[in-house]
Amino acid sequence: MTATPATPSEPHSPYRRPRHRPAPAAVRDVLTLLVLPALAALALPAAFAGGGTRRWFGGRAESQRAEAQAAKDAAAAAFYELDTAQRDLRISMETITAVDDSPAARRAVADFEALGRRIDEVSQRYIQAVDAQDLDRDGLEASVAARARTELTGAKDELLRVRQELDRFASGLGPLLGKAETQLARLAPAVERARQALLAASNALDGARGAGIGADDLAARLAALSPELTRLNQGAGQHGAPQTLERAERVAREAEAIRAEAERLPEKAAEIDRRLVSLRTRAQALTTRTGQVEPVLSELRRRFAAACWQDLQQVPGQAAEDVRQAERKLTEAQAARDAQRWPDASALLSTVRALLNTTDEAVSAAADRLARLNAVQKDPQAEVERTRFAIRDAQRLAMTGRTAPDPRHARPLDDSVARLDRAVAALEGRHPDYWHFLTETGEVRRTAADVVARIREERGAGH
Numbered sequence: 094m095t096a097t098p099a100t101p102s103e104p105h106s107p108y109r110r111p112r113h114r115p116a117p118a119a120v121r122d123v124l125t126l127l128v129l130p131a132l133a134a135l136a137l138p139a140a141f142a143g144g145g146t147r148r149w150f151g152g153r154a155e156s157q158r159a160e161a162q163a164a165k166d167a168a169a170a171a172f173y174e175l176d177t178a179q180r181d182l183r184i185s186m187e188t189i190t191a192v193d194d195s196p197a198a199r200r201a202v203a204d205f206e207a208l209g210r211r212i213d214e215v216s217q218r219y220i221q222a223v224d225a226q227d228l229d230r231d232g233l234e235a236s237v238a239a240r241a242r243t244e245l246t247g248a249k250d251e252l253l254r255v256r257q258e259l260d261r262f263a264s265g266l267g268p269l270l271g272k273a274e275t276q277l278a279r280l281a282p283a284v285e286r287a288r289q290a291l292l293a294a295s296n297a298l299d300g301a302r303g304a305g306i307g308a309d310d311l312a313a314r315l316a317a318l319s320p321e322l323t324r325l326n327q328g329a330g331q332h333g334a335p336q337t338l339e340r341a342e343r344v345a346r347e348a349e350a351i352r353a354e355a356e357r358l359p360e361k362a363a364e365i366d367r368r369l370v371s372l373r374t375r376a377q378a379l380t381t382r383t384g385q386v387e388p389v390l391s392e393l394r395r396r397f398a399a400a401c402w403q404d405l406q407q408v409p410g411q412a413a414e415d416v417r418q419a420e421r422k423l424t425e426a427q428a429a430r431d432a433q434r435w436p437d438a439s440a441l442l443s444t445v446r447a448l449l450n451t452t453d454e455a456v457s458a459a460a461d462r463l464a465r466l467n468a469v470q471k472d473p474q475a476e477v478e479r480t481r482f483a484i485r486d487a488q489r490l491a492m493t494g495r496t497a498p499d500p501r502h503a504r505p506l507d508d509s510v511a512r513l514d515r516a517v518a519a520l521e522g523r524h525p526d527y528w529h530f531l532t533e534t535g536e537v538r539r540t541a542a543d544v545v546a547r548i549r550e551e552r553g554a555g556h
Contacts, residue, residue, distance in 0.1 A: 157238035162228050164242045168249035172219050175256045179212055182263050189269050192276040192334035198269055208259060215255050219248040273334075280334055283341040284325050290348035291315070291322060297355035304359045307433050311351050311358075318344055358435070365430050365438050369423065372445050376419050379449060382456045383412040389459045397466055401528040405462060408455045415452040419445045462528070469527050473520055477513070480534040484509050487541040490548050502544050509537045 186205050189198050222244040226237055294315055301308045321344045324332055332340070386409045393402035426441035469476050484506060491502040516533035519525065 157235040161238040161242035164245035168245045171249045171252035175252050189273045192273045215251040222248045287341040287344040290345040294348040294352040297352045301355045301358045306358045315351050368442050379452050380416050386459045389463050398524045398526050400526045405459050412452045412455050415448045419448040466527050476534050480537050483538045483541040487544045509540045513537050
């Protein structure tokens with residue numbers, strides 16, 4: 094064995110213990126690997142022991158945080174659903190209030206406002222519960238997370254209860270909402286019809302003006318509807334749906350009337366022109382016929398008793414005056430037509446027609462009187478037989494199905510027989526009153542006709 098040689102700084106001594114030297118790096122790594130398992134074995138029992146130390150993988154606080162977060166999410170969903178339902182229901186309420194002012198609608202509005210206040214209360218509690226704790230902060234205690242979960246769950250339950258109340262309220266609005274939607278569905282078409290009617294009236298007025306007709310009165314009526322059109326354009330939101338619907342229907346009716354009148358104006362003008370020509374021609378013809386009355390009266394005076402013609406003495410003068418008045422009215426009607434005063438022109442023409450009708454009847458009466466008097470003078474027996482036939486016909490009907498006539502029917506017929514006999518006897522004088530005879534026979538025939546009508550009416554009624 095070779096001894097380690099001594100160094101100058103450390104002399105060799107066979108009895109001194111050798112000084113310790115650091116182990117190489119490889120030796121240290123081996124020692125570390127040997128020591129770690131021992132340390133781990135000592136640490137594991139302590140990690141699973143009670144002692145209040147924090148558990149691995151989050152522990153109890155993290156579990157409470159997760160439950161609180163789930164409660165927060167559920168409450169947020171309930172809040173969103175309630176808010177959405179309230180907004181939808183508010184649209185329905187606006188639809189109802191726009192068209193309905195009934196007591197039922199007013200009650201619904203009050204109930205909805207009360208529900209709105211209730212929703213505000215539970216929403217405020219929900220917001221307070223959300224703002225009370227920050228569930229995302231580090232170091233959140235388990236007790237704080239549990240309290241947050243309880244508050245958020247309570248807020249969610251309140252939100253759900255109010256949502257149920259809102260749903261029940263909405264289900265009860267069905268009749269009111271249906272009625273309101275029906276009216277609103279009528280509103281837009283009614284307003285459009287009013288607009289189209291106004292446009293058609295305006296076009297019709299333009300057409301009348303193009304035909305040379307002013308139609309100033311119709312233009313004024315159409316201009317008066319302009320403010321109503323402005324209100325229609327402002328809509329039901331400003332003036333109310335019922336009022337707007339009524340206004341639209343009224344404007345449509347008035348505009349349609351204006352359009353119809355404007356479209357008839359050219360035809361009306363042509364009709365008035367035709368009437369003017371026709372009545373003027375008729376007046377000229379009556380002027381000629383009036384001149385023929387005097388010769389007729391002259392013959393009546395010469396051949397018949399005064400009673401037969403005395404009531405006709407005023408016919409020539411009155412007829413001439415009526416014709417002159419008719420011609421003056423025709424001149425006024427022409428002026429009204431030229432000024433396009435259509436109602437005045439129509440009224441004046443009606444007056445002219447009435448005057449000419451009266452004149453025509455009076456002039457015709459003179460000629461008719463002479464013709465009838467000539468006929469009865471020539472053969473009075475024909476008038477007697479005609480009258481007796483009317484009486485016998487009534488008597489046969491009165492006896493049909495009876496053994497004796499009803500006194501109500503028999504008496505007037507018996508009186509008629511006597512009256513006819515007296516009229517016939519009056520013809521035997523030197524200057525018989527043939528007109529009185531004709532008047533009496535005419536009255537007898539009317540009496541017989543009245544009895545026939547009464548009998549048939551009574552039998553038709555089952556008497």
